[in-house]
Amino acid sequence: MTSAVEVIAVKRDGGVLSGEQIDWVVGAYTAGVVAEEQMAALAMAILLRGMTAAETARWTRAMIDSGDRLDLRGEPGRPLVDKHSTGGVGDKITLPLAPLVAACGAAVPQLSGRGLGHTGGTLDKLESIPGWRAALTEEEIRAQLAEVGAVICATTPTLAPADRKLYALRDVTGTVESVPLIASSIMSKKIAEGTDALVLDVKAGSGAFMKTPERARELARTMIEIAGAHGLRASALITDMSVPLGLTAGNALEVAESVSVLQGGGPPDVVELTVRLAREMLALGGVNGGPDPASVLASGKAYDVWRAMIAAQGGDPDAPLPVARRVEPVLASRDGVLAGCDAFAVGVAAWRLGAGRARKEDPVDAAAGVRLLARPGDAVAAGQPLLELHTDRPDTLESARAALTGALPIADEAPRGGPLVLEVLR
Structure with missing residues (x-):
């Protein structure tokens, strides 16, 4: 008979968990048989000792x-293709991307x-649209995919409940950084979703969870290996x-910017x-x-899909978005060239203005955020003015x-810019 203490000890001592041990501990934790403090100890052991590719794939399956x-x-010839981003500041790409890929077939x-902390959440952004709802049943998701071709919604409650429970535990036990646990968390939901193919957007830099390209590459390769073990086509x-991506960080601000992209700007x-992500998907x-996504985006066809997608979920695509009651500029200290714009700092500023939350149950201010007026x-x-602070709470x-x-920072010479896409892994 397997026990939680036995499983913890194996990983504590650097051993490899068997498939049966993994299946038992994940199932028992979901059922409440394994206590929170026991799973916390196991998560810390995994953080410190790591997991093999086989362990990570089996953990994901469990x-x-x-x-x-x-x-x-749905209909034959219209494959299901999804995208996952590891999160960043101003990362509103899902909003124009989903309708664009649907418009391409x-x-x-x-x-x-x-969102949690300095990174924004897609559902929070869309909920700034009057009437739009995130919670859909499986039947509603399927019907909208058939009719519109795209749906952005919340995960259904019965999808990978072990992940939902473990995610909350990792957040309060200092074990969020474990690559096997991050990768299995993301991929368990994506594989359970039943998509045919998945493109991963793995961020690297100050505003990302993975601060270096090397760490981002490690996470990307781990997720691609998990996908392969479960028969899912994936690239990163x-x-x-x-x-920051774009010129805005905040919920309604990012929706407005996404609409401008869908309208050809x-x-x-x-x-x-x-x-780039549409082509890969x-x-x-x-x-x-078919036509190149760049021409489809410029044509306005993706904007038509956006409007249909928003309306299908109760939203009014023509309704005015919330606007902050207080807008204040941040000014340049001297003449020169803007040498940088730290993504993490901008994300924290937007969060403090009310655009983000410190705990999952906290509300967000749809109008709050940061608008950039200059780029490096x-x-x-x-x-x-270098940027604007938007908030309903002057305090x-x-x-x-x-x-x-x-x-x-302001310098005398322009900095050397780097590429937006650092690497593609397949």
Whole structure:
């Protein structure tokens, strides 16, 4: 008979857990047989000792088997293709990407989450649209995929419940950084979702969870290995998150920017990454021979899908978005060239203004956030606004400004820019 103490001891001592031990401990923890403090000890042992590829794949399967699998397959010839981002500042790419890929002939079941800390959540952004709802049944998801081709919604309650329980525990026990636990958390939900292909956007930089390209690559390769072990086609783009994506960080602000991208405008970096990910998703899903996503985006067809997608979930795509009652600029201290814009600092500032949450149960302010008025490499003059702070709570402005201390350096010469997509792994 397996016991929690036995499993903890194996991993504590650097051993390899058997498939039976993994299946038992994940199932028993989900059922409440294994206590929180015992799973906390095991999570710490995994963080310190790691897991083999086989252990990680089996751990992922056990989390999938803790709940239901979705069957979202629809019409033949319209493959299900999903994207997952590891999160960053200003990362609103899902919003224009899902309707774009649907407009190009694939079906996109984008089960998304909420923000925590300095990174934003896709559902929080969309909930700034009046009437839009995140919670859909499996039947509603399937019907919307058939009719519209894209859906962005919350994970169903019965999908990988072990992950939901373990995620909350990792958050309060200092074990979030474990690559096997991060990878299995992400992939258990994506595999249970039943998609045909998955493209991963793994961020690297100050505003990302993985601060270096090397750590991002380790996570990406682990997730691709898990996908292969479960028969899922997957690839990964390692992308830069040293500066925010686009010109906005905040819920309604990012929705407005996404709409501008879908209407043929928007910041060049958001357009570039949206198109790059769309091409990768379509190729991985086997959708070949159609128009290039860049031309579809410029044509407005993706915007039509966006409107249909929002309306299908009760939202009004024409309704005005929330606007902050207080907007204050942050000014340049001297003449020169903006040499950087630290993504983490901007994310923390947006969070302190009310755009994010410290705990899962906290509310968010739909109108709060940061709008960038200059990008690294731009010439600036003393007293020129570099960015705006948006909030309904004036008492947050001082702490938001404090978060930006040193985040907007001004130099005499323009910095050398790097690529947005650092590497592609397949």
